[in-house]
Amino acid sequence: MIALKEIRKSFGRHEVLKGIDLEVEKGEVVAILGPSGSGKTTLLRCINYLERPGSGRIRIGDVAVDCGHPSKKEIHRLRGRSAMVFQQYHLFRHKTALQNVMEGLVVVQNVPKEEARQRSVELLEKVGLGAKLDAYPSQLSGGQQQRVGIARALALNPDVILFDEPTSALDPELVGEVLAVIRKIAREGITMIIVTHEMAFAQEVASRIVFMDDGAVIEEGAASEFFRSPREERTRQFLRRMT
Numbered sequence: 001m002i003a004l005k006e007i008r009k010s011f012g013r014h015e016v017l018k019g020i021d022l023e024v025e026k027g028e029v030v031a032i033l034g035p036s037g038s039g040k041t042t043l044l045r046c047i048n049y050l051e052r053p054g055s056g057r058i059r060i061g062d063v064a065v066d067c068g069h070p071s072k073k074e075i076h077r078l079r080g081r082s083a084m085v086f087q088q089y090h091l092f093r094h095k096t097a098l099q100n101v102m103e104g105l106v107v108v109q110n111v112p113k114e115e116a117r118q119r120s121v122e123l124l125e126k127v128g129l130g131a132k133l134d135a136y137p138s139q140l141s142g143g144q145q146q147r148v149g150i151a152r153a154l155a156l157n158p159d160v161i162l163f164d165e166p167t168s169a170l171d172p173e174l175v176g177e178v179l180a181v182i183r184k185i186a187r188e189g190i191t192m193i194i195v196t197h198e199m200a201f202a203q204e205v206a207s208r209i210v211f212m213d214d215g216a217v218i219e220e221g222a223a224s225e226f227f228r229s230p231r232e233e234r235t236r237q238f239l240r241r242m243t
């Protein structure tokens, strides 16, 4: 489903991604863990082409981009294959929950309005917000706003959903409701890559863990193995700090 090959990205002289290789199968849930500043968010943003990698290759489904020489058309197609759930939700403030979910369907995918509306209502019901269709972001809690963000990502019917620390901006009491929604859609077989600091959640929901440090993948493996018997010293240190 997804193949990243030798992805490199620098900001000025600082090389933040030092040749990342990663493959994700259809239906897999992969959690990316690692210390702050190790390049996790940048990697997700590169997959979605919110950041342009300096070099490497990205393939999602049947769309492949050579990041050294990308064409605009390929980038556009690649972007259409993934959807991002952001730390800070990134909702349109002047649009209702329903309008936020409909927006991408109507504007980007040219879905007829009534059909887009119906699908968006169903998705908001799925994330437990059937009673909040006409609420504006300012009238919703952080957890509810993030659930709108998840419904919006689902609406685009992407090959993969990229979660960038989806609960890190939330008050502790609101984390659970968002994790519950992610857990629910993970069970439906949607391919997901999740950057998270929630170790227990990663262990439970992810089939595979990728551990990054200093711009490189240090270790990866099945979630059960990874937490029980990490192979690398850097991984062990990280886990000792986090748990």
Ligand code: ADP
Binding pocket: 011, 016, 034, 035, 036, 037, 038, 039, 040, 041, 042, 043
């Ligand atoms: P993580 O998600 O693992 O915390 P990030 O991908 O956010 O790490 O950041 C990795 C490194 O890249 C950090 O040193 C960060 O300061 C740097 N970085 C991220 N985005 C930018 C940017 N837009 N400009 C300059 N440096 C950046």
